[in-house]
Amino acid sequence: LLSQFDPDNTGYISTEKFCSLLQRHGSELDPHKLEVLLALADSNSEGRICYQDFVNLMSNKRSNSFRQAILQGNRRLCSKALLEETGLSLSQRLIRHVAYETLPREIDRKWYYDSYTCCPPPWFMITITIVAFFLYNGVVLDRFVLQVSHPLYLKNALLYHPQLRAQAWRYLTYIFMHAGIEHLGLNVVLQLLVGVPLEMVHGAARISFVYVAGVVAGSLAVSVADMRAPVVGSSGGVYALVSAHLANIVMNWSGMKCQFKLLRMALALICMSFEFGRAVWLRFHPSAYPPCPHPSFMAHLGGVMVGITLGVIILRNYEQRLQDQTLWWIFLSIYIIFVLFAIFWNIFAYSLLDLKLPPPP
Numbered sequence: 001l002l003s004q005f006d007p008d009n010t011g012y013i014s015t016e017k018f019c020s021l022l023q024r025h026g027s028e029l030d031p032h033k034l035e036v037l038l039a040l041a042d043s044n045s046e047g048r049i050c051y052q053d054f055v056n057l058m059s060n061k062r063s064n065s066f067r068q069a070i071l072q073g074n075r076r077l078c079s080k081a082l083l084e085e086t087g088l089s090l091s092q093r094l095i096r097h098v099a100y101e102t103l104p105r106e107i108d109r110k111w112y113y114d115s116y117t118c119c120p121p122p123w124f125m126i127t128i129t130i131v132a133f134f135l136y137n138g139v140v141l142d143r144f145v146l147q148v149s150h151p152l153y154l155k156n157a158l159l160y161h162p163q164l165r166a167q168a169w170r171y172l173t174y175i176f177m178h179a180g181i182e183h184l185g186l187n188v189v190l191q192l193l194v195g196v197p198l199e200m201v202h203g204a205a206r207i208s209f210v211y212v213a214g215v216v217a218g219s220l221a222v223s224v225a226d227m228r229a230p231v232v233g234s235s236g237g238v239y240a241l242v243s244a245h246l247a248n249i250v251m252n253w254s255g256m257k258c259q260f261k262l263l264r265m266a267l268a269l270i271c272m273s274f275e276f277g278r279a280v281w282l283r284f285h286p287s288a289y290p291p292c293p294h295p296s297f298m299a300h301l302g303g304v305m306v307g308i309t310l311g312v313i314i315l316r317n318y319e320q321r322l323q324d325q326t327l328w329w330i331f332l333s334i335y336i337i338f339v340l341f342a343i344f345w346n347i348f349a350y351s352l353l354d355l356k357l358p359p360p361p
Contacts, residue, residue, distance in 0.1 A: 012048040031248070081109050081255065098197045102245070102315075104255030112201060122199035122207045128175075128234075129191055148179045148294055154361035159295075160219050160231040163360040165346050170305050171219040172212070175234035179282065186275045187234050190268070194242050198315065206314050207241065212242025213335065214306040218299030220342035227350065228357055229283065229296035235275065239303030240267060244311025251312070276300050292358035300307075304338060 028185060082096055095116050099109040154161065158173040165171075178184035199207040218236020222229060249256050258264065279297035287293050309331040350357070 013049050018049045085172045098200050101197050101258045102201045104252030122196045124204040125195035125199050162357050174231045177232040179232050187238050189278050191238050194245050210240050210311045211237040214303035217302035221302030222296040222298045223346050224342050226296040226298045229293050231299050236299040236303035239300050240307040240311055243304045244315050245306030247308050247312045248315045
């Protein structure tokens with residue numbers, strides 16, 4: 001086929017020949033892919049199409065040149081929107097719903113709808129939620145949640161405690177403990193409702209990166225800004241995901257077609273505000289184990305900062321190449337600098353400031 005339309009072996013064919021090919025064989029193609037190919041042909045001002053772009057599209061790969069051709073040209077989405085299609089199965093409607101919940105551009109929504117195979121499934125968020133929260137708390141501790149007044153609250157190897165900050169795993173494992181059933185419940189609901197759809201679209205690697213970055217930033221923020229307090233709960237990771245998603249909706253407000261988006265944003269903000277307000281109140285409430293105070297709320301703020309920086313860049317577009325974006329490197333550099341600063345702070349500042357820390361549990 002290439003030798004027939006490209007006898008000089010340049011790797012390009014004219015848009016004229018390309019359009020004639022589409023007209024001849026268009027009925028054999030998926031209608032959404034045909035639509036993108038027509039948009040590619042219409043947007044190309046040089047009068048020729050890269051054959052590799054065609055191959056990339058048919059094999060579900062999007063090269064930089066293909067994305068630029070679509071973005072810079074006058075895209076013509078001729079067929080009806082994905083939302084208007086009828087006769088879809090339950091799974092197809094679910095995938096379409098997820099696409100409209102998370103992606104601001106119709107061309108990305110159709111691409112995702114065509115290419116999503118649920119393989120692999122959103123295993124990261126489900127595993128973190130079920131195994132980490134319920135399996136550990138229910139099987140190992142024989143209870144699903146520990147109140148801050150429970151005698152085992154501080155006496156476990158998971159939560160972050162300032163006296164035990166040299167045990168590096170605590171900067172991550174504190175997410176497996178929660179200070180009350182309401183704390184656990186709100187985090188689980190937000191994590192599943194927001195995290196699972198985001199992972200379905202952006203994949204486990206990206207979502208786990210945002211989540212873990214929020215978790216680490218949360219515990220390090222506590223060790224720098226609230227040095228005497230312990231930390232429990234997954235709010236750092238949850239707030240990173242939710243704040244990134246909400247910021248993405250606000251930045252792409254006109255393109256987001258999710259139903260009741262204003263109401264959904266308001267409910268998410270109310271839930272986050274309620275949980276954060278509860279954390280602030282608990283932090284300054286008299287402790288059941290003086291002189292050790294109740295858990296810090298600074299992890300929430302650390303997660304939010306990760307979400308509106310690294311998270312927004314990761315969720316901005318579907319299947320983007322992060323290494324091509326200047327902002328990604330800027331925010332990643334800031335995050336790494338903060339982590340290094342917090343590590344040195346934990347090594348030297350506590351002794352230099354001569355703080356009176358609560359005794360180890």
